[in-house]
Amino acid sequence: MQSTEHGQSGLRSAGLALLDDRAVRLFVGLAAFFCVNAVLAEFIGVKIFALEDTLGIRPLEWNLFGQSGSLNFTAGTLLWPIVFIMTDTVNEYYGKRGVRLISWLAAGLIAYGFVFAFVAIHLAPASWWVTVVAEEGVPDYQAAFAAVFGQGLWTIWGSLIAFIVGQLIDVHVFHRIRRATGERHAWLRATGSTAVSQLVDSFVVLYIAFVIGPQHWPTSLFLAVGTLNYGYKMLAAIALIPLLYLARAGIHRYLGRARADALRLRAAAG
Template identity: 90%
Template sequence: MHATESADSNLRRTGLWLLNDRASRLFIGLAGFFCVNAVLAEFIGVKIFALEDTLGIRPLEWNLFGQAGSLNFTAGTLLWPIVFIMTDTVNEYYGRRGVRFISWLAAGLIIYGFAFAFVAIHLAPASWWVTVAQEHGVPDYQAAFAAVFGQGLWTIWGSLVAFIIGQLIDVNIFHRIRRATGERHAWLRATGSTAVSQLVDSFVVLYIAFVLGPQHWPTSLFLAVGTLNYLYKMAAAIALIPLLYLARAGIHRYLGRARADELREHAAAG
């Protein structure tokens, strides 16, 4: 009896310690923010926006691989640079296991989210709800809901596969650069790992979704759009380097220098 009570008490103390430990709370917070950004990026990615019109400038009329046009990107690109920063931050303090955990968790949540979106699409709509937004230019709310949340399976799977491959590549390149440079040049391992992982990600998602998928894009269009997406992601990643250092400064202040350095040493050691 006493042994059982002692075991239960130890479990309770361990649980409380985990919740009271700042490093554990930090990981939970980083993981939660990472997953929210990844899931949101997938869901808002159905919208394509014109960058030049958004900025109020004349169309640049790019011309690559025989294809021409204006700069149009998925709205998900607003959030993916944040995901890159979160990946590198978790990698810095929690290593490969931390990044792999949050990556698989995010992928599972994305599948979960889309599964329930498809269930919601197939629920019979209330008759009054279908026409409730007519005054706002939406004659059929059900059709609009299905169009926005019912992204094609090729797009969903292409995005998921590219996300997982990109994350796994990112974590390995990050630590290769870290071994070569030590604890110096945090910007280099962050930007270098993103440069390689997003090169793969940018083309894999388009290849699965639009080349293998029903649209069967020509090679020239695939290369042109993939190149533009990659250049945009890299420009955003470079622009957000100061955010990486702000995150590091905040973490050191929250954990204390000694605890932060301990986590980084464990992460570097694998």
């Protein structure tokens, strides 16, 4: 009996010691922040916003592949650049295994969120709740709720598949560039991996959701919207390069230079 108690006490101590490890706590924090941004990007992505109106400038009439219009993006694009930074930061210190773990975890949480969104939509609404915001211009709260959270299955599958494929490509390209450049040029492996992965991601999600999906977009529209989305993501990724270096500096300060360098070497070695 005493031996069992000592064994349980030892396991508890080991568990607490593990949580006291700054590298473990850092990974948990990065993973949590990555996942919440990925899930939020999927859910707020149902809103399309006009960039020019948001900035208070005249519409920029683009013309690509025979299509023209103003710059409209999903609200999810506000968060995806943060997801890129988190991916590259985890890649830098925890390697391929770390990125794959948080990517599959995020995909599972996104799917979990959509399942319960559909469950919530099909719950019978309270009669008073349906008209509770009628004076604010929403005569049917249930219809509005279903429209916002009930994204089509083609869009959901397109987003999930594009997310996973993009993440797996990102981690592969990141380490290919790292092997070629060594520990120099962190911005190059971060931006280069994003450039390749988001080229795939930007077009895969549109192809699944809107080309083979029920809307059957023409090729010209598919190419035009995909190109605009990719261009926006790349501009955002480049603009956020300073944030990547700030994150590295913060991690080095938190872990200590020796521990941070040891993690980076292990990550580079796979």
